[in-house]
Amino acid sequence: MLRKAIEEIGAPIARHQIEYHAFLDQSKMLGYSREKGIPLVAYAPLAQGRAASDPVLQGIGLKHGVTAAQVALAWLLEQDGVAVIPKAQRLESQKSNLDALAVPLDDDDGQTIAVLPKNHRFVTPPFAPQWDT
Numbered sequence: 001m002l003r004k005a006i007e008e009i010g011a012p013i014a015r016h017q018i019e020y021h022a023f024l025d026q027s028k029m030l031g032y033s034r035e036k037g038i039p040l041v042a043y044a045p046l047a048q049g050r051a052a053s054d055p056v057l058q059g060i061g062l063k064h065g066v067t068a069a070q071v072a073l074a075w076l077l078e079q080d081g082v083a084v085i086p087k088a089q090r091l092e093s094q095k096s097n098l099d100a101l102a103v104p105l106d107d108d109d110g111q112t113i114a115v116l117p118k119n120h121r122f123v124t125p126p127f128a129p130q131w132d133t
């Protein structure tokens with residue numbers, strides 16, 4: 001879809017918003033977005049809230065004194081060309097998500113998150129296009 005949009009629209013594309021979180025591999029789309037200079041906006045960056053209760057992310061959070069949700073957001077934020085817009089109704093969540101901007105993850109954390117299963121796509125509406133094209 002992105003490739004088609006680039007070819008057919010012929011105008012600059014400001015950003016590309018797709019589901020992206022620690023449980024879904026988007027390396028192909030991220031590589032293509034970077035190649036084209038289009039920022040990727042992570043849709044459902046907390047895997048619709050699931051990240052907050054993930055034991056692996058909780059373990060990393062414990063090490064740094066932060067929450068699993070903050071770890072999930074920090075992991076996305078440290079990637080070149082990735083922007084993050086979590087949905088949060090609770091004020092506490094909103095503040096916590098802003099603070100994720102200052103969460104320092106280390107190489108071990110990155111490796112731990114990298115080996116989490118990445119085949120979980122949670123947003124699959126009936127009108128969904130063919131993904132990853």
Ligand SMILES: NC(=O)c1ccc[n+]([C@@H]2O[C@H](COP(=O)([O-])OP(=O)(O)OC[C@H]3O[C@@H](n4cnc5c(N)ncnc54)[C@H](OP(=O)(O)O)[C@@H]3O)[C@@H](O)[C@H]2O)c1
Nearest residue numbers: 043044045046047048049052069085086087088089090093
């Ligand atoms: N393009 C548009 O027009 C448009 C419009 C609306 C939404 N969106 C996007 O749609 C997506 C919708 O979000 P989503 O709900 O599917 O997925 P999400 O952002 O991955 O997760 C949202 C869920 O995580 C919870 N949460 C947020 N911050 C948290 C924290 N710090 N600790 C624990 N839980 C936390 C929220 O709870 P609470 O809400 O109770 O805090 C909510 O249940 C977002 O990425 C948003 O940017 C786009």
